[in-house]
Amino acid sequence: MWCKSDVIDSEVVVLGAGPAGLVLANLLCAVGMRCTVLERRSREWVENRARAGFLAPDSVEVLRRHGLAEGLDRYGSTHEICEFRGPDRKFELSYGSLGSGRPHTVYPQQLLVTDLLAELLRRGGTVEFETTAEAVGDLDSDRPWVQTRDAAGRVRRHTGQFLAGCDGARGIAAAAVPPPAAIRDHGITWLALLVQAPPSSANVLYGVHPEGFAGHMPRSADITRYYLQCDPEDTPESWSEQRVWDALTRRLAATDQEPLSRGPVVERSLVRLRSEIRDSLRQGRLLLAGDACTAISPSAAKGANLAIMGAELLARALTAALRHHDMTAVDRYSADYLPMIQRAQEFSHWMIELLHPPAPDDPQAAYQRVLRRARLDSLATSRHHQDFFAENYVGI
Numbered sequence: 502m503w504c505k506s507d508v509i510d511s512e513v514v515v516l517g518a519g520p521a522g523l524v525l526a527n528l529l530c531a532v533g534m535r536c537t538v539l540e541r542r543s544r545e546w547v548e549n550r551a552r553a554g555f556l557a558p559d560s561v562e563v564l565r566r567h568g569l570a571e572g573l574d575r576y577g578s579t580h581e582i583c584e585f586r587g588p589d590r591k592f593e594l595s596y597g598s599l600g601s602g603r604p605h606t607v608y609p610q611q612l613l614v615t616d617l618l619a620e621l622l623r624r625g626g627t628v629e630f631e632t633t634a635e636a637v638g639d640l641d642s643d644r645p646w647v648q649t650r651d652a653a654g655r656v657r658r659h660t661g662q663f664l665a666g667c668d669g670a671r672g673i674a675a676a677a678v679p680p681p682a683a684i685r686d687h688g689i690t691w692l693a694l695l696v697q698a699p700p701s702s703a704n705v706l707y708g709v710h711p712e713g714f715a716g717h718m719p720r721s722a723d724i725t726r727y728y729l730q731c732d733p734e735d736t737p738e739s740w741s742e743q744r745v746w747d748a749l750t751r752r753l754a755a756t757d758q759e760p761l762s763r764g765p766v767v768e769r770s771l772v773r774l775r776s777e778i779r780d781s782l783r784q785g786r787l788l789l790a791g792d793a794c795t796a797i798s799p800s801a802a803k804g805a806n807l808a809i810m811g812a813e814l815l816a817r818a819l820t821a822a823l824r825h826h827d828m829t830a831v832d833r834y835s836a837d838y839l840p841m842i843q844r845a846q847e848f849s850h851w852m853i854e855l856l857h858p859p860a861p862d863d864p865q866a867a868y869q870r871v872l873r874r875a876r877l878d879s880l881a882t883s884r885h886h887q888d889f890f891a892e893n894y895v896g897i
Contacts, residue, residue, distance in 0.1 A: 507657045511537040511627075512823055514647055514661040516634050516674050518547050520610065521791025521808035522667035523617035528567055528816035530624040534823065537659060538626065539649060541633040541668075548618065551695050551768060552610035554720055555580070555802040557895050558603040560809040567813075572616040577608035580719070583705040583894075585877065586754040592881040593704070599884075600891030609720050610805055634673045637664060640785035663819055663831075664787040667812075670777065670796040678784040681777035685850075687798065689774040689857055691716075692740055694727040698764025701725070701755070707856055708752035709877060711870075714856045715752030717761075725762070728772075728799075730857060737769040774798040774853060778846055782835045790815045795842045800852040801894065803845040810897050811838050841897050848893040855880075 513529055515522045518540035529536045540547060556564075556573065564570040581597020581604035597604035621628065631652035639645050646660045666674020691714070700719035708715030713730030720726050729748055731740070746763060755761045777796040782789045791808035814837055818830035830837075855876055859869035879886045 507655075509537065509657060509659045511535045511659065511661045513537075513663050513665055513819060514539065514645075514659045515665045515667055516647065516672060517666070517668035517791070517793070518542075518614070518618065518628060518630075519667060519669070519791060519808065520613065520617070520805050521793075521812045522665070523614060523621055524563070524567075524569065524809050524812035525665055525667060525790060525816050526626050526628075527569060527617060527621050527624060528813065529819065530621060530626045531567065532820055532824065534820070536626055537661070538621070538628040539632050539634055539647065539659065540628060540630050542630065544618070544628075544630045547630070548611060548615045550611055550614075551720075551724075551726075553799065553802055553805050554607050554609040554718070554726075555805075556606045556608055556613075556809075557806040557897060558605070559897055560806045561606050563809050563813045569617060569620060572612060573606055573608040576612065577606045578719075580605045580607050580703075580705065582703075583707065584702065585707045585709055585880070586752075587709045587877070588711070588754065590877075590881070591754060594880070594887060594890065596887075596891035596894050600888045600894075601896065602891075603895050605802075605895060607719060609724075613805075634668065637673060637677050637787060640664070640677065640787045643786070645786045662786065662823060665815060665819075666787055666789040666793045667791045667808075669792045672793055674787060674789060675793040677787055678789060679779065679781050681796075682780040683776075683778040685776045687774040687776065687853055688733070688860065689853065690731055690733040690735070691772040691774065691799075692729040692731045692735065692737065692745075693768075693770050693772050694729070694745060694766050695720075695768035696725045696727055696764050697723060697767050698725055698762045699723055701753075701759075701761045706753055708749075708754070709856060709873075710752040711858055712748075713752065713858065715749055716856075717749075717753060725764075731771075733773070735771070737771060740769070742766055772799060774800065776846055776850065778843065779839075780835075782838060783831075788815055788818075788831070788834055790838075794838065795846065797842075797846055798849050798853055800856060801845070801849040803849055803897070806897055807842060807845055810841055814838055844893075845897055851893075
């Protein structure tokens with residue numbers, strides 16, 4: 502039996518304090534709902550974890566619509582041009598004036614998370630940091646629960662009328678719903694680098710090189726994100742700073758006239774490109790949002806945007822269920838959210854094939870190289886192809 506002091510009751514228990522969980526919790530608190538967010542990491546870790554910073558216009562509109570955009574409106578920057586670079590050609594795409602004619606907003610995710618957390622606490626929400634969800638249960642009842650353990654080792658039970666799983670693709674919530682129906686390991690690994698140096702260009706740069714992909718993503722006036730395709734057996738430590746800069750210089754076609762702005766590498770990690778798509782995002786009264794719904798490659802910067810869009814969709818469904826006793830939107834949640842996920846997955850896969858050379862041991866490597874060159878030529882010259890790229894690049 503549980504002691505009364507060891508049982509915490511809310512209307513909605515949210516697992517995970519990333520963009521999905523914090524946007525969802527903010528929207529629920531705004532309508533007076535009792536909401537508790539459980540996060541296994543510390544507040545300092547959550548507010549300082551450097552992640553993606555490309556916000557699509559639809560995501561920005563969601564944040565503005567719900568009073569969550571003060572920081573990004575003040576400090577975010579508009580980006581509407583990307584550049585493709587290869588050994589024998591380079592070209593820019595002004596995607597902000599193509600397709601639907603909309604730009605991205607660049608606002609580092611750790612700043613967005615810090616803003617969302619501060620606003621949630623201001624709205625009266627509860628966040629329990631350094632609290633690990635160890636089990637979930639009674640998902641098909643009207644009182645599902647999460648068993649947690651805090652930093653001091655205290656075990657407690659959090660109950661609610663609904664649980665929202667926003668704790669990532671490998672979190673306990675994702676493990677409690679039916680497994681992904683479609684899984685693809687793309688066989689590609691990136692070395693992700695955070696460099697203490699100003700961006701070398703105001704634009705995102707895509708290095709399309711025979712030896713592997715390279716990416717340059719501006720983050721702030723003195724921080725730049727770089728990516729390097731590497732051998733899956735590599736470790737971050739196997740890449741010295743000299744090796745990093747040599748590879749970036751070659752793959753991004755840097756010159757004495759257009760050099761890379763160098764600085765110390767302050768963070769490095771490996772990213773394995775893997776995609777997963779589920780048929781259902783729900784098990785009883787547990788519903789998933791954000792990365793818990795789908796593992797998606799970072800090739801098209803869709804992850805945080807899917808999280809924000811899904812959080813608004815889930816907030817509407819839970820509000821209808823708990824304030825108006827209408828379960829229609831909850832019952833339709835998977836059907837409403839999955840098309841967004843599938844479209845984002847399709848374009849991310851398209852980008853993977855565009856940016857990466859075929860594996861050296863692929864018996865059709867020569868054929869694949871010809872197709873990739875044709876695809877890039879078309880993207881450089883065809884307005885129809887450019888409009889397709891622009892619409893999907895900024896859309897969900």
